[in-house]
Each structure stands twice: as structure tokens, then as C-alpha cells.
Amino acid sequence: MAELRLPKNSRVQEGKHWKHEGDSDNLKTFRIYRYDPARDALPRMDTYSLDLDDCGPMVLDAILKIIDEIDPSIALRRSCREGVCGSCAMNINGTNQLACLCHIDDLGEGPVRLSPLPHLDVIKDLVGDLRRLYAQYESIEPWLKNDQAEPERERLQLPEDRDKVDEDSKCILCFCCATSCPSYWWTGDKFLGPAILLQAHRWLVDSRDDRTGERLDALDDTFKLYRCHTIMNCTSACPKGLNPSKAIADTKRMLARRR
Ligand code: SF4
Ligand code: SF4
Ligand code: FES
Numbered sequence: 001m002a003e004l005r006l007p008k009n010s011r012v013q014e015g016k017h018w019k020h021e022g023d024s025d026n027l028k029t030f031r032i033y034r035y036d037p038a039r040d041a042l043p044r045m046d047t048y049s050l051d052l053d054d055c056g057p058m059v060l061d062a063i064l065k066i067i068d069e070i071d072p073s074i075a076l077r078r079s080c081r082e083g084v085c086g087s088c089a090m091n092i093n094g095t096n097q098l099a100c101l102c103h104i105d106d107l108g109e110g111p112v113r114l115s116p117l118p119h120l121d122v123i124k125d126l127v128g129d130l131r132r133l134y135a136q137y138e139s140i141e142p143w144l145k146n147d148q149a150e151p152e153r154e155r156l157q158l159p160e161d162r163d164k165v166d167e168d169s170k171c172i173l174c175f176c177c178a179t180s181c182p183s184y185w186w187t188g189d190k191f192l193g194p195a196i197l198l199q200a201h202r203w204l205v206d207s208r209d210d211r212t213g214e215r216l217d218a219l220d221d222t223f224k225l226y227r228c229h230t231i232m233n234c235t236s237a238c239p240k241g242l243n244p245s246k247a248i249a250d251t252k253r254m255l256a257r258r259r
Contacts, residue, residue: 015044018070024051028104030062032074033115036124043122046071047111052104059112060088060099063126075124083239086174090126091115096176098239117179119188133175136192140200140218145211161207168202168247170240171195177234177244183227190223194234194244197225201247204254213258220255 005011015034020027027049035043048066055065060078067074077087081100088099093113104112120128146155177194178184184193192200200219203209219225225248234244 011042013042013044015046017047018049018066020049020051022051024053026052028052028062029111030066031111031113032063032066032126034074034125035122037122045113055104057103057105058100059092059102059104059107059114062104062112063099063114074126076126084172086172089117089174089176089239091118096180096237098174098176101239117175119179119185128179130175132188133173133178133193133195136196137173137199140192140196140203140215142199142203144203144206145209145214147210155208157207164205164207165202167242168198168205171198171202171242172240173199174239176237176239177242180233180237181228182231182233183229187223187227191227192219192224194228194248197228197251198242198244198247201251204251212254216251216255216258219251225251225255 030048031045079085083101116128228248232245
């Protein structure tokens with residue numbers, strides 16, 4: 001029979017169990033991925049019990065309470081605590097989402113399992129390595145390129161032109177989408193992935209930008225753009241309700257129209 005599990009020395013190990021001290025009828029278990037490549041041979045899952053009667057309602061509140069009161073060695077990224085900075089993105093019970101917008105009560109019974117965004121190298125614990133994604137973001141030159149004389153005041157846009165960039169502008173670069181995209185898992189070194197392609201689309205449809213043709217030339221590539229096979233995991237994963245798949249389809253349409 002085929003062996004469908006990872007080899008034994010590649011499986012995540014069982015880690016330490018930090019039990020709650022004292023009485024509570026409202027205990028919740030959190031299983032947190034722990035790995036420090038500089039020190040550990042293998043990753044492990046540590047288990048923490050928390051009294052939810054003495055904890056904020058969000059998953060991020062729980063992690064910060066664990067760090068403050070039980071185990072200060074857990075590494076994670078976070079800043080705004082309100083779904084704006086994108087830094088607390090992680091995999092929660094198998095789904096990429098923002099820890100600060102995820103209600104513990106919505107996760108149902110049973111332990112809450114927390115791990116870094118999938119298919120990234122792990123820097124430590126819940127912190128994935130985003131350097132390649134940032135380099136890809138830089139590669140699309142995400143700034144306004146306007147050949148007109150410097151205006152004396154802001155460059156105005158008609159409301160209908162502003163509407164065209166409105167949705168893409170709400171992207172917080174959390175990368176929940178890119179790390180849930182099978183095409184990006186397997187060819188992320190060449191495929192730009194949904195987050196970066198949505199950002200590229202934001203500049204393609206900006207009425208103030210004069211380099212649409214040049215930007216399309218740069219995207220017209222078998223791997224950079226056309227590795228998207230419209231599986232749409234990205235759109236389901238976006239915690240801001242955005243639609244990277246639609247932005248990618250529109251970019252392909254813009255390229256097809258000018259052929
Ligand atoms: S629609 Fe494209 S970018 Fe989105 S998950 Fe599928 S392959 Fe990836
Ligand atoms: S499109 Fe959504 S999931 Fe993707 S990076 Fe932007 S906000 Fe995050
Ligand atoms: S902490 Fe900023 S999005 Fe969660």
C-alpha cells in the first residue's frame with residue numbers, strides 16, 4: 001500500500017503542554033506551531049490552555065495573552081490589531097486569515113490550531129519569510145508613473161475613474177491569497193501570484209498612470225501571469241473580501257484586446 005504520510009523525520013513533533021492552573025469552565029486549547037531553524041532540528045506543536053473568560057475575543061488576543069502570561073518565546077508579526085496592516089496573517093484551523101479579525105467563538109469546539117502561512121520558509125514560529133513576495137511587489141514598480149508636468153495640486157480623478165482603483169486599493173498585502181494559491185505554491189519563483197497581480201492591476205486601471213502599455217509588456221509572460229489557472233482559492237482566502245482572480249482575468253483581457 002502507498003505510504004501517504006511524510007517520512008517520520010519530516011513530521012511535526014508533539015511539543016510541550018502548558019496546562020492552565022486554577023479552575024475555569026471556559027478553557028480553550030491552542031496548538032501553536034513552533035520552529036526556530038537556527039536551534040531546532042524539527043518543528044513541534046506546543047499546546048496551551050487558556051481561560052476564555054479572562055481573554056479578549058480574537059485569536060490575536062489569545063496569542064498575545066499566551067505570550068504575556070505563559071510563554072514569551074513565541075514569535076509572530078502583528079501591529080494594528082484591526083485588519084489594516086496585514087501582518088498577523090497566519091493559518092488558523094487550516095484557513096489563511098488575519099488573527100486580529102478571527103473570533104475565537106467562530107472556530108467552534110476543539111483546539112485552535114495555529115501555523116504560519118503555508119508554503120513559505122519559516123523564519124521562526126508563526127513568522128513566514130515574505131522576502132520573495134516583497135521583491136515581486138517591487139518588481140511591478142508600484143508607484144504612479146505620470147509623464148505630465150508636475151501639478152500644482154493633487155492630480156484629480158473623476159469619481160468613476162477612482163471607482164476602478166477602489167477595490168484593489170483596499171489590499172493590505174497580507175498574502176493570505178498568494179499562500180493559498182496552488183500555482184504559487186509550485187511556481188512562486190516565477191509566477192507573481194494573486195496578491196502581486198492584484199497590485200499590478202491597480203496601476204493598470206489608474207487613469208492617472210501613463211505607462212499602461214509598458215506595465216502590460218512586463219506582465220505578458222507565461223509564468224508571471226499565465227500560471228494563474230483560475231482555481232480561485234485566492235478570492236476565497238482574502239480576509240478583505242477582494243477578488244484577485246477577477247483582477248487577473250481583467251489583466252489577461254487587457255492583454256488579449258491589444259493583440
Ligand atoms: S485564481 Fe489564479 S491566482 Fe487565484 S488561486 Fe487560482 S491560480 Fe492562484
Ligand atoms: S488580495 Fe486580499 S488576501 Fe491578497 S494580499 Fe490583498 S488583502 Fe491579502
Ligand atoms: S494586526 Fe494588523 S491586520 Fe492583524
